[in-house]
Amino acid sequence: MNPDIFWFLPTSGDTRYLGKSDFGRPATNAYMRQIAETAERLGYDGLLIPTGSSCLDPWVTAASLVPVTQRIKLLVALRTSLGNPTASARQAATLDQALGAGRLLLNVVPGGDATELAADGVFYAHDERYVAGDEFLSIWRRLLQGEKVDFEGQHLKVSGAQNFFEPATQPYPPLYFGGSSEAAHELAATHVDAYLTWGEPPQSVAEKIADVRARAKKRGRTLRFGVRLHVIVRETSEQAWADADRLISHLTDDDIAAAQRNYAGMDSVGQKRMASLHGGRRDRLVVGPNLWAGVGLVRGGAGTALVGNPQEVAERLREYSDVGVDTFVLSGYPHLEESIRFAELVFPLIPGKQPVTLRDRTLTGGAFDVRASR
Numbered sequence: 001m002n003p004d005i006f007w008f009l010p011t012s013g014d015t016r017y018l019g020k021s022d023f024g025r026p027a028t029n030a031y032m033r034q035i036a037e038t039a040e041r042l043g044y045d046g047l048l049i050p051t052g053s054s055c056l057d058p059w060v061t062a063a064s065l066v067p068v069t070q071r072i073k074l075l076v077a078l079r080t081s082l083g084n085p086t087a088s089a090r091q092a093a094t095l096d097q098a099l100g101a102g103r104l105l106l107n108v109v110p111g112g113d114a115t116e117l118a119a120d121g122v123f124y125a126h127d128e129r130y131v132a133g134d135e136f137l138s139i140w141r142r143l144l145q146g147e148k149v150d151f152e153g154q155h156l157k158v159s160g161a162q163n164f165f166e167p168a169t170q171p172y173p174p175l176y177f178g179g180s181s182e183a184a185h186e187l188a189a190t191h192v193d194a195y196l197t198w199g200e201p202p203q204s205v206a207e208k209i210a211d212v213r214a215r216a217k218k219r220g221r222t223l224r225f226g227v228r229l230h231v232i233v234r235e236t237s238e239q240a241w242a243d244a245d246r247l248i249s250h251l252t253d254d255d256i257a258a259a260q261r262n263y264a265g266m267d268s269v270g271q272k273r274m275a276s277l278h279g280g281r282r283d284r285l286v287v288g289p290n291l292w293a294g295v296g297l298v299r300g301g302a303g304t305a306l307v308g309n310p311q312e313v314a315e316r317l318r319e320y321s322d323v324g325v326d327t328f329v330l331s332g333y334p335h336l337e338e339s340i341r342f343a344e345l346v347f348p349l350i351p352g353k354q355p356v357t358l359r360d361r362t363l364t365g366g367a368f369d370v371r372a373s374r
Contacts, residue, residue, distance in 0.1 A: 051077030226327030
């Protein structure tokens with residue numbers, strides 16, 4: 001196992017407790033830069049910049065990180081239902097040039113919440129979103145490879161479309177994507193370079209990987225695979241589970257019921273799979289070894305966390321790697337502190353990651369620390 005480890009930018013805000021509390025942090029650009037700089041310094045491979053009506057714009061956020069980062073990759077949301085493929089290709093090429101070859105990755109997002117899309121003027125049914133996404137990516141990929149494109153589909157039409165700005169990454173920045181429906185798996189097999197899934201138990205992840213891999217093979221393609229998870233890692237297992245309980249300690253039963261009603265109304269297959277792990281019940285949150293679904297009580301999207309001591313969490317990551325996962329997109333509340341904690345505790349146990357602490361050395365934090373104790 002020598003995986004890529006990404007961290008998450010909380011562009012809709014950050015917190016120590018889910019639900020109402022006095023500890024919420026606003027999603028300011030300064031705070032996003034602080035997390036990004038910290039993640040790069042610690043040795044994370046990338047940052048996921050999400051999308052949604054409650055999030056800062058992912059492209060503007062990514063552009064703001066160009067002057068303050070040098071190495072870390074940025075996985076930026078690409079909304080195929082909202083954008084124009086020609087303008088989007090120009091946008092991607094411009095940001096790719098600014099970051100330098102290999103640093104821009106794109107997370108394809110065809111849909112999610114139909115209510116949110118309707119507020120943005122998009123009224124595609126579930127499978128229509130993926131048809132439109134297929135058309136968008138068919139145009140987008142050809143444009144970034146330098147073609148002049150004429151295309152007419154069910155939803156999109158371009159005539160003489162061109163992209164005049166060559167991307168730094170050839171043939172174009174890699175495409176990542178997550179979705180659990182059959183339509184989503186077909187889109188992944190046809191267009192993307194890496195398939196991501198939310199953190200279901202390893203056997204369920206293995207089944208999804210096998211299905212997407214088989215569909216891609218029929219098209220003569222191979223994909224990479226990743227998992228999106230939260231993490232609550234502490235020096236002892238007891239501390240980790242106590243902090244998991246603390247994270248949801250401010251939630252009321254009404255908070256949970258309202259959130260679950262909202263998610264039940266969505267047409268996202270992945271969201272239904274997340275909700276089915278716990279059914280909105282506090283007594284069903286442990287859904288596998290060190291796998292806890294408490295975040296999903298009130299958070300849409302990724303709703304599971306790996307909880308435990310460093311050795312336990314590293315072992316669970318290895319189990320996902322054993323079924324084909326090579327990328328982990330992680331997060332924890334609050335995201336700044338947890339990025340540091342995870343790197344300190346777990347990086348020494350992950351092949352390819354360097355320890356970020358001074359190990360086996362006497363330190364007091366004073367000016368006259370004993371250097372001979374190295």
